[in-house]
Amino acid sequence: MPRIRIKRITLVALGCLLPLLLVGAVGCGARAAMGWSSPILEDGILYSGSKTGQIYALDVETRERIWAFPSEGVLAGIYSSPVITDESLFFGSYEIEVSSFLIFQNQKIEGKAYALDLANGQERWHFPTGGSEDSEPFLGTPALGDGLAYFTSSNGKLYALDVETGSRRWEFETGDEIWGGPAWSDGTVYVGSADKNLYALDATTGAQKWSFTAGGAIYCTPWVDSELVYFGSLDNNVYAVRADDGEQVWTYATGNWVWATPLRDQDTLYVASLDHSLYALDAANGQLRWQAQAEDMITSPPAIADGKAFFSAHGDGVYAVNADNGAELWHYPSEGVLVVLSSPVVADGSVYVNADDGNLYVLDAETGNLRWEVAPGGTQ
């Protein structure tokens, strides 16, 4: 009998552990929200969202953090890159409000649009001010123009807010969620939605000028120059449409979703795809010039400087390639794994990388050697 009893005890234990094992098993290949804010650098100060849920300003000379927001507590994740003026910094947040009763716990995913004082990180305003249907995550990088700050929300709306007060001037509702940011150019705001449409709106009134329907949902922030609007879609294509009427000029098919904003530098359009490739296309006609291959998906646009294209590839660190022909110049780290989802920023011969491990890595732009690293938001 004792032999059977041991089996029964084991069965009871296994039965109770089974649900935990199942939940543990799904952890493979997926992770919770952490954000992937790309840093910006202005006058020797780097602004970025940390992996620990704060926006911070860091003096790259002294490597000292100047301020962090929020100064107490953290946000769940920051996907938006900061956008700055002389006085203010704007970003959107992904927040989780947890309410609990005994063992019952309810998580509400929400978010806000923030404006901070650039000098000290103090909050100037946030939107929305109360809990409402507008309190959905603000994932996209905001855009500025005509005295307004344009924010996109997961509730499918584009908000035009007064840069000084955060009050709503107008809003435009699309047919599905918006995760990418808007782009402003010459009195028009362009925004892509998961409803598969790219919208062009009057920047002061929000009136729709035109829309273009792609073959899949649009999750990237469009890139606009004086004549063309470039954007990618979950149908694996990158599109170029005319800025004034939305007529398609050309399209180029990659092997997987185009999640990152296409980036134009002179007459070349750089397109990062989740098929692990960075494409350099002729911006006028979409003809392929070269293709650089990484070992993992590329979720953010490259940075172009000094004839080089610098880009990150999910679990595959950072690459530098020749911007003329795509030839690899260096790869960091040469051994081991470094997860990076955001774009690097390049200045004064250094490449600044906001990595998933919570550290800011600063690499030599010529060699890819590590110069220094810091955990600006505290280590995870």
Next chain:
Amino acid sequence: MPGVTELWNLVIMEPMLNLMLLLYAVLFNNFVLAIVGLTVIIRLLTFPLTQKQIRSMKAMQDLQPELQKLQKKYAKDREKLSAATMELYKEHGVNPMMGCLPLLIQMPIWIGLYQSIYQALGSAPEQFVVLSQRLYHTIPFMHNLAARSLPLNSQFLWLDLGRPDPYYILPILVVGVFWLQQKLTAQPAADPSQAQMNRTMQMMMPLMFGVITLQVSSGLAVYWVASGALQIIQQGMTTGWSDIAKALPSGLPGLPTREQAGKDGRGKKKH
């Protein structure tokens, strides 16, 4: 173990995920129908195994009166009770492990299904971009289907299937379905301590799943409810509905009462 993980994804998770996407497109862009559809397909594929499992459990339950006699006879000699129990099983051609073996074989399938639901409903961008690596982009039909269907509509009645149920209705349903399932699949106990352990198991398992349902995507809870309900239906059709009526506190509309169940020939049918 990246190699094992990749092999797992290639053989188990990705086929299920893409099949679910196909079902979503066919079943009116309704993710709940896609989950139920996939659960039905998996149930059909594993039907011979589950059928064997149910019959084995039923055979064990049918031996309960004889087991109780043995328990009385050998109340003070546990070793003899154990030997006599094993002899009884052997005599009736019952293998106690047959109740567990098919369940263990099905485990990878359930985990794969569970993972694919979790992956498809990823509400954070980190989860969503990983979905791109799991889709069959090289098959033009599947590529077009994915481009048309994504993002999946995760709204169903009051639920956002990518988030926990805010009104706790699904956790209650999960506890109910698992409790009934446990009750129906309870193995006869050879002695009072085992019976106590069985009762603990019958209470703990549903509660554990209920608590977990409070934290995970409600799409997963839909799968648990659908899978559990299908298991109960299969059991009812295999061993007779009288067992289910007996397990319920006072029967459900449309099912026989306890008294009727006692007279129902199918309820006592041996397999």
